[in-house]
Amino acid sequence: xxxxxxxxxxxxxxxxxxxxxxxxxxxxxxxxxxxxxxxxxxxxxxxxxxxxxxxxxxxxxxxxxxxxxxxxxxxxxxxxxxxxxxxxxxxxxxxxxxxxxxxxxxxxxxxxxxxxxxxxxxxxxxxxxxxxxxxxxxxxxxxxxxxxxxxxxxxxxxxxxxxxxxxxxxxxxxxxxxxxxxxxxxxxxxxxxxxxxxxxxxxxxxxxxxxxxxxxxxxxxxxxxxxxxxxxxxxxxxx
Amino acid sequence: xxxxxxxxxxxxxxxxxxxxxxxxxxxxxxxxxxxxxxxxxxxxxxxxxxxxxxxxxxxxxxxxxxxxxxxxxxxxxxxxxxxxxxxxxxxxxxxxxxxxxxxxxxxxxxxxxxxxxxxxxxxxxxxxxxxxxxxxxxxxxxxxxxxxxxxxxxxxxxxxxxxxxxxxxxxxxxxxxxxxxxxxxxxxxxxxxxxxxxxxxxxxxxxxxxxxxxxxxxxxxxxxxxxxxxxxxxxxxxxxxxxxxxxxxxxxxxxxxxxxxxxxxxxxxxxxxxxxxxxxxxxxxxxxxxxxxxxxxxxxxxxxxxxxxxxxxxxxxxxxxxxxxxxxxxxxxxxxxxxxxxxxxxxxxxxxxxxxxxxxxxxxxxxxxxxxxxxxx
Numbered sequence: 001x002x003x004x005x006x007x008x009x010x011x012x013x014x015x016x017x018x019x020x021x022x023x024x025x026x027x028x029x030x031x032x033x034x035x036x037x038x039x040x041x042x043x044x045x046x047x048x049x050x051x052x053x054x055x056x057x058x059x060x061x062x063x064x065x066x067x068x069x070x071x072x073x074x075x076x077x078x079x080x081x082x083x084x085x086x087x088x089x090x091x092x093x094x095x096x097x098x099x100x101x102x103x104x105x106x107x108x109x110x111x112x113x114x115x116x117x118x119x120x121x122x123x124x125x126x127x128x129x130x131x132x133x134x135x136x137x138x139x140x141x142x143x144x145x146x147x148x149x150x151x152x153x154x155x156x157x158x159x160x161x162x163x164x165x166x167x168x169x170x171x172x173x174x175x176x177x178x179x180x181x182x183x184x185x186x187x188x189x190x191x192x193x194x195x196x197x198x199x200x201x202x203x204x205x206x207x208x209x210x211x212x213x214x215x216x217x218x219x220x221x222x223x224x225x226x227x228x229x230x231x232x233x234x235x236x237x238x239x
Numbered sequence: 240x241x242x243x244x245x246x247x248x249x250x251x252x253x254x255x256x257x258x259x260x261x262x263x264x265x266x267x268x269x270x271x272x273x274x275x276x277x278x279x280x281x282x283x284x285x286x287x288x289x290x291x292x293x294x295x296x297x298x299x300x301x302x303x304x305x306x307x308x309x310x311x312x313x314x315x316x317x318x319x320x321x322x323x324x325x326x327x328x329x330x331x332x333x334x335x336x337x338x339x340x341x342x343x344x345x346x347x348x349x350x351x352x353x354x355x356x357x358x359x360x361x362x363x364x365x366x367x368x369x370x371x372x373x374x375x376x377x378x379x380x381x382x383x384x385x386x387x388x389x390x391x392x393x394x395x396x397x398x399x400x401x402x403x404x405x406x407x408x409x410x411x412x413x414x415x416x417x418x419x420x421x422x423x424x425x426x427x428x429x430x431x432x433x434x435x436x437x438x439x440x441x442x443x444x445x446x447x448x449x450x451x452x453x454x455x456x457x458x459x460x461x462x463x464x465x466x467x468x469x470x471x472x473x474x475x476x477x478x479x480x481x482x483x484x485x486x487x488x489x490x491x492x493x494x495x496x497x498x499x500x501x502x503x504x505x506x507x508x509x510x511x512x513x514x515x516x517x518x519x520x521x522x523x524x525x526x527x528x529x530x531x532x533x534x535x536x537x538x539x540x541x542x543x544x545x546x547x548x549x550x551x552x553x554x555x556x557x558x559x560x561x562x563x564x565x566x567x568x569x570x571x572x573x574x575x576x577x578x579x580x581x582x583x584x585x586x587x588x589x590x591x592x593x594x595x596x597x598x599x600x601x602x603x604x605x606x607x608x609x610x611x612x613x614x615x616x
Contacts, residue, residue: 050404052404069406072404072405072406084398085272089268089453089454089456090393090397090454091453094393098397101390101405104390134452134453169608170608170611170612170615171604171607171608171611
C-alpha cells in the first residue's frame with residue numbers, strides 16, 4: 001500500500017527554485033535512499049513533507065489522502081545530527097522519551113507505559129547503559145543512536161532520516177541497518193537521505209534527486225553512467 | 240546573627256530578594272539553554288521608557304515597564320525573524336535603543352520622582368510594601384506556569400522543530416516565554432534594580448549548568464544557591480556597610496568562580512586530576528608491556544631493576560616461579576588487549592609511533608571496529 005504521495009511539488013527559497021515539479025510515491029515495507037549533490041534539495045524535500053516549509057505548488061498526502069497534521073504521530077523525523085543542541089542539559093532517556101510527546105499533546109505527562117516504550121527503544125539501539133548520561137557526554141555514533149531511538153519510541157509508520165550515517169562508525173552503521181530492516185519487515189516506510197554511493201545497494205529503491213527527480217528504481221538499474229553524470233554534472237562543470 | 244532581623248527593612252529585603260531569586264531560578268535555565276541570557280538584560284533596560292511614560296501618564300510604573308519590555312522583546316524577535324541579523328545583535332539594538340529612549344525622555348521631563356541611579360542599582364534596603372505584593376504575585380504566576388507546562392517548555396527550548404512537528408503551538412510558547420521573562424524581570428527591576436535582577440536571572444543557573452545534567456536539577460540548585468547568596472549578601476551589607484545589591488551579585492560571582500574550579504562535571508581541578516590519572520595509566524600499561532616482553536625472554540626477577548614487580552604480584556597479574564616471571568591468566572588478558580590494540584592500529588595506520596600512543600585509548604568497541612575495517616580491506 002502507498003504510504004506517501006508527492007505530486008507536482010515545487011518549492012522556492014526567495015527567488016531560487018529548490019525543488020521543481022517533484023513527483024514521488026512511497027510504499028509500505030520498503031527502504032528508500034535519496035542521493036544527490038549538496039544543495040540538491042534533499043533536506044528541503046523532507047521539510048516540505050513535514051510541513052516545515054511552504055511549497056509554491058503541489059500536493060503531499062499520507063496513507064489514504066491524509067494531510068500531515070492529521071497523521072503527524074505516524075511520521076517520525078530524524079534531523080541531521082548537527083542541528084541538535086548537544087550541550088542542552090538533558091539526559092539520554094529524557095530525549096528518547098520525547099518521542100512519546102506527539103501522542104500526549106499539551107499538559108499530559110508521560111505514563112509508565114510511555115517510559116517502558118522508551119526503555120525498549122534504548123535497548124534496541126544498544127544505548128540503555130547510557131540512559132542517565134547527559135547528551136553532551138556522547139560520541140557521534142551514540143548521538144545518532146539517541147536520535148533514532150527517539151524516532152523508534154514514537155512508534156511511527158513513516159521514518160524520514162536525514163544523513164543518519166554521517167560520522168558514524170562501521171558497527172553503528174551495520175546496527176542501524178539491522179534496525180531499518182526490522183522496521184521494514186513490520187511494514188514501515190523508511191526514507192533515508194544519504195551521500196555515500198557505497199551504501200546504495202542496501203536500499204530497495206534509490207531516488208536520484210537534483211532539484212528534480214533524475215531517476216528512481218532499483219539501485220543497480222538506476223546507477224547508470226548517464227544518470228550519475230546528470231546528477232553531478234553541475235559539480236563537474238564547476239571543476 | 241539575629242540582630243538585623245529586628246529591623247523591618249532587613250526582613251523585607253530578605254523576603255523580597257528570596258522571592259525574586261526563586262522566580263528567576265524557574266526561568267533562567269530555559270534562557271541559558273536557549274541562549275537568551277541577553278534577553279533578560281535587554282528587558283531590564285527596556286523598562287526605562289515605560290517607567291518614564293508611566294510617570295507622565297500617572298499610571299503605575301510596573302504597567303508602563305511591562306508594556307515597554309514586551310514591546311522591546313517583540314521588536315527584537317521581529318528583527319531576528321525578518322532580517323539576516325542574528326539574535327545577539329538584535330538584542331543589542333533593542334537594549335541600547337530602549338534604554339537611550341528612556342534616558343532621553345527622563346532628561347526631557349526632569350522629574351525628581353524617578354531616580355535613574357535607583358533604577359539602575361536599586362536599593363534592596365528601601366523596598367516598599369507594594370513591591371513585595373507585586374513580586375509575590377508575579378512569582379505565583381511564573382512558578383505555576385513553568386510547573387504546569389514544564390514538559391512543553393523543555394521540548395520547546397531543546398528543539399523547536401520537533402515542538403512544531405509534534406503539533407504544539409510554537410509561536411504561542413515563544414510569546415508565553417517572553418511574557419514570563421518580562422514580568423519577572425520587570426517586577427525584579429522595580430523592586431531591587433537592574434543589576435541584581437539580571438544577576439539573579441543568569442548567574443545561579445550558570446552555576447547549575449556546570450554541575451547538573453537536567454533542567455529540573457538546575458532549577459532546584461538555582462533556588463538554593465541564590466537564596467544562600469541573598470542571605471550572605473544582605474548580612475555582609477549590614478555588618479560591613481557595603482551596598483546590598485552589589486554584595487549579593489559579588490557573592491554569586493564568587494560562587495560561580497569556585498564551581499568553575501571544582502565542578503565534578505567540567506571543573507578545572509577535575510581536568511587536572513583526569514590528566515594525571517591518564518598519565519599514570521599510560522605509564523602503568525607501558526610497564527606491563529615491558530614486563531611481558533621480559534618474561535617472554537625468560538628473564539629472572541633479579542635482572543629487573545626499574546619495574547616494581549611486587550605491585551604486579553599483589554594485583555594477581557604476575558607470579559614468580561623459580562625466580563622467573565610468569566603472567567597469570569588475568570595478566571595475559573590485560574597485556575594481550577594492549578598488544579592487540581597496538582597491532583590493529585599499526586595495521587590500520589601503518590605507523591608504529593602512532594599505534595604506540597593510541598593503544599592506551601583503545602577499548603573493546605574500538606577494537607571491534609578496527610577488526611571490522613581491516614577485515615573488510
